[in-house]
């Protein structure tokens with residue numbers, strides 16, 4: 001059976017990755033989302049195993065030492081990682097998998113799996129990003145400022161990605177990414 005492909009979605013906090021991704025999964029239902037592990041505490045409305053697997057730092061670091069992560073990184077002061085066994089199981093079944101991870105993780109994956117497809121989601125402008133992140137209101141002031149500071153450094157990596165897509169409008173951006181994914185899946 002043909003192995004599935006690995007798709008990496010990255011972009012700064014507040015760019016609308018989650019919304020675009022949800023739209024994308026409606027358009028291509030056979031895609032599988034890889035649920036990451038994190039040491040970040042759950043936000044209101046998040047539950048174990050759905051948005052993330054919430055681990056304490058000791059367990060997370062033990063997983064890392066045991067080589068259970070395809071990639072992992074410290075993002076905005078918390079640890080995030082993709083479990084290798086989950087991804088591998090899906091790819092073997094011929095399923096294509098979407099990872100929504102930061103730039104450090106994306107570069108680790110690309111090195112290990114060179115035919116993975118990296119897609120960067122950009123905001124229409126930095127001002128717009130600031131507005132969206134502040135409207136989301138999920139972060140305390142300090143975390144908000146960390147995320148904003150990290151946004152410009154993350155965006156400077158967009159040139160290393162295979163594709164960049166501007167999220168000016170969710171429907172349009174999701175349609176553009178759908179086209180990229182369908183083309184790559186057919187190759």
Ligand code: 5GP
Nearest residue numbers: 036037072073075080081082100101102105
């Ligand atoms: P949030 O805390 O807002 O859910 O995610 C913060 C950042 O962590 C986002 O940029 C997200 O893409 C990234 N992230 C989520 N899961 C992973 C992962 O498994 N690995 C890496 N490297 N980054 C992740």
